[in-house]
Amino acid sequence: MCLAIPGKLIEMSTNAEGVLMGKANFGGIVKQVCLEYTPEVKIGEYILVHVGFALSKVDEEEAAKTYKLLEEMGQLSELDDPEAEEPTPKSSTA
Amino acid sequence: MKYLDEYRNEEMARKIVSEIRRIITRPWVLMEVCGGQTHTIVKYGIDHLLPDKVELVHGPGCPVCVTSLEMIDKAHTIAQRPDVIFCSFGDMLRVPGSEFDLLVLKSRGADVRVVYSPLDCLKIAKANPDKKVVFFAIGFETTAPGNAMVVWQARRQGIKNFSLLVSHVLVPPAMESILKSPLNRVQGFLGPGHVCTVVGYKEYEPIAERYHVPIVVTGFEPMDLLEGILMTIRQLEAGTAVVENQYPRIVKREGNPAAQELVKKVFEVCDRKWRGVGSIPQSGFRLREEFHEHDAESIFAVGKINTQEPSICISGLVLQGVKKPHDCPAFGKQCTPEHPLGATMVSAEGACAAYYAYGRHLQAEKKALHPV
Numbered sequence: 078m079c080l081a082i083p084g085k086l087i088e089m090s091t092n093a094e095g096v097l098m099g100k101a102n103f104g105g106i107v108k109q110v111c112l113e114y115t116p117e118v119k120i121g122e123y124i125l126v127h128v129g130f131a132l133s134k135v136d137e138e139e140a141a142k143t144y145k146l147l148e149e150m151g152q153l154s155e156l157d158d159p160e161a162e163e164p165t166p167k168s169s170t171a
Numbered sequence: 172m173k174y175l176d177e178y179r180n181e182e183m184a185r186k187i188v189s190e191i192r193r194i195i196t197r198p199w200v201l202m203e204v205c206g207g208q209t210h211t212i213v214k215y216g217i218d219h220l221l222p223d224k225v226e227l228v229h230g231p232g233c234p235v236c237v238t239s240l241e242m243i244d245k246a247h248t249i250a251q252r253p254d255v256i257f258c259s260f261g262d263m264l265r266v267p268g269s270e271f272d273l274l275v276l277k278s279r280g281a282d283v284r285v286v287y288s289p290l291d292c293l294k295i296a297k298a299n300p301d302k303k304v305v306f307f308a309i310g311f312e313t314t315a316p317g318n319a320m321v322v323w324q325a326r327r328q329g330i331k332n333f334s335l336l337v338s339h340v341l342v343p344p345a346m347e348s349i350l351k352s353p354l355n356r357v358q359g360f361l362g363p364g365h366v367c368t369v370v371g372y373k374e375y376e377p378i379a380e381r382y383h384v385p386i387v388v389t390g391f392e393p394m395d396l397l398e399g400i401l402m403t404i405r406q407l408e409a410g411t412a413v414v415e416n417q418y419p420r421i422v423k424r425e426g427n428p429a430a431q432e433l434v435k436k437v438f439e440v441c442d443r444k445w446r447g448v449g450s451i452p453q454s455g456f457r458l459r460e461e462f463h464e465h466d467a468e469s470i471f472a473v474g475k476i477n478t479q480e481p482s483i484c485i486s487g488l489v490l491q492g493v494k495k496p497h498d499c500p501a502f503g504k505q506c507t508p509e510h511p512l513g514a515t516m517v518s519a520e521g522a523c524a525a526y527y528a529y530g531r532h533l534q535a536e537k538k539a540l541h542p543v
Contacts, residue, residue: 079207079232079313079365080391083174094328104172111290114316114430123174125368125421128260129288130317132430133368133421135174140420147183147398 081127083135084108086120101126174420178392187397188220191404198224199407200356201400202349202492204342205311205363206233206520207391213525215393217400225400228356228492229525231345231448232363234310234338235262235518237490239444240478242338243268246307249336249471250281256299258292259307261285266517269478289321296325296333305467308335313365315339315456316430319437322458322465336467337457340443342366343374344454350382354493359403361396362388364418369434371426375414383412390418437462447480447487447514484513489522496523496531503532 084101089112092098097112101124110124115131118124123135203209209229212218218227231237247268250257257273264273264285277283282302286292289306296304308318318335325333342363349355362375367388379386385406389399399417406412416422436459443455458466483501488494496502496515506512508524515521519528526532 079205079234079311079363081313081365081368083172085173094324096324104175108287111288111317111320113320114427114433116429125365127313127365128317129290130320132313132316132365132427133423136420140174143398143417143420144177147187147394 079127081125081132083123083125084110085123086110086112086118086131089118089120099131101131175392178390178394180394184220184393184397187394187401188222191225191397191401192222194401194408195222195224195404196408198226199358199404200226200228200492201359201361201403202228202230202357203361203389203396203399204230204232204346205361205366205391206230206236206518206522206525207365208232208361208363208389208396209522210520210525211391211393211396213522213529213531216529217393217396220397221400225404227400228495229489229522230360230492231349231445231490232311232342232366233515233518233520233522234314234340235266236486236514236521237340237445237448238263238266238309238338239446240269240480241444241476242336244270244476244478245468245473246336247271247273247276248473248476249305249467250276250283252303252471254301254303256282256284256295256302256304257307258284258286258295258304260309262518262520263307263309267511269476289317290324292333293321293324293328293330296330300332302332303470304333305471306333306335308337308339311340311342311363311366312370312434313363313368315434315438316369316427319430319434322437322462323433325465326462331464334465334467334470335458337438338443339438339456340445341440341454341456343378344451345445345448346378347382348448348451348454349491350378350384352491352493354488354491357384357492359385359407360387361399361403362386362414364388364390364395364422367416367418367422367426369427369430371424372414372416372422373424379412379414385412386414388414388416388418388422390421445490447484447490449487481512486513486515486521486523489515496526499523503527
């Protein structure tokens with residue numbers, strides 16, 4: 078129910094009733110979105126949309142940071158984990 | 172899709188699980204608050220990937236599930252009126268009331284319509300000035316800004332034939348009710364990422380402190396959940412109990428102030444009855460008095476309705492993380508998504524329905540036949 082998905086903003090304008098609206102592309106499906114809660118967004122940016130309302134702008138910098146952190150942690154735990162599927166080969170000089 | 176696919180990477184998921192395995196020293200019980208998170212966990216088998224020391228119990232964060240039977244009966248009473256067009260999100264249509272569900276009413280001729288957004292209801296109201304258009308406004312803090320906006324716009328644009336049947340619920344009081352219970356087993360929470368998109372996570376900080384429980388605001392993709400679990404276990408192992416944010420690409424500590432402001436103008440906090448749990452003080456929203464023209468409960472004067480839940484159902488205990496779906500004798504037998512007996516089987520995001528959809532009832536049967 079709290080499902081919200083990120084889409085790319087492709088259009089924005091104020092409608093006849095004075096409400097800030099836009100269109101967002103969700104992997105090929107284009108939907109109308111109310112932008113009243115995220116008036117600072119620009120075309121081309123990603124927004125998180127729930128029941129037709131943009132609730133937040135996707136922070137690209139933070140997204141990249143999280144991903145990098147996960148990648149680095151993965152590399153670390155692979156070195157340490159005794160139960161890893163592909164254990165690091167022991168040094169031949171040991 | 173960008174910002175979705177990269178958080179479904181199997182290789183990386185395995186690495187996070189390895190890290191959890193590496194740091195864990197004793198058993199811990201974690202609760203994911205939101206039904207959407209439960210769905211992801213069961214769908215991707217995350218609970219099966221984790222070491223045995225991590226037990227996930229499933230929280231009350233499915234608004235379809237926790238909408239009280241009384242409120243559903245009220246919806247049905249209103250939807251049967253010939254002068255009403257009753258609008259709802261699709262997942263409420265099959266939720267059984269005391270006698271039937273909205274789909275049955277639709278098949279009997281009631282004008283019941285599924286909408287994608289509450290804003291669609293305003294168009295329907297404008298196109299049908301001789302009808303009363305009612306929207307079944309359920310949801311947590313995530314959905315409140317949408318419902319607040321639609322009432323605000325109805326008043327601003329003078330659309331008088333539109334009203335909301337409000338059954339909004341709030342997450343923090345439900346978490347506190349779980350933590351206060353003598354039956355509580357939860358030691359750490361995966362916080363509701365999309366609720367916090369709206370309200371931020373400042374109000375979770377006193378809960379973490381008061382009950383000495385780590386709360387990690389977590390997203391909804393498999394890697395978000397695994398990272399949230401890792402962060403919670405790190406805190407539990409270190410003995411800390413603070414609010415952390417796993418989902419900073421979406422959630423900011425202060426949330427969305429514009430959304431909070433309109434929600435506050437339109438709604439006020441009230442006591443709310445949760446299906447399967449009972450009444451929780453100050454755990455819901457109702458429309459403020461100045462919006463009574465758009466309040467379906469006062470327009471249609473549906474009054475008090477007495478209801479009775481099936482006694483075999485343990486959904487209240489499942490919603491509080493005390494029991495698992497397969498602990499229930501009715502699970503997968505008398506109680507299925509086609510014929511749900513209680514809250515957690517009625518919506519795809521309920522813990523029982525998620526377990527059923529991904530074949531967990533078959534595994535439980537197999538275990539009973541061939542105990543290990």
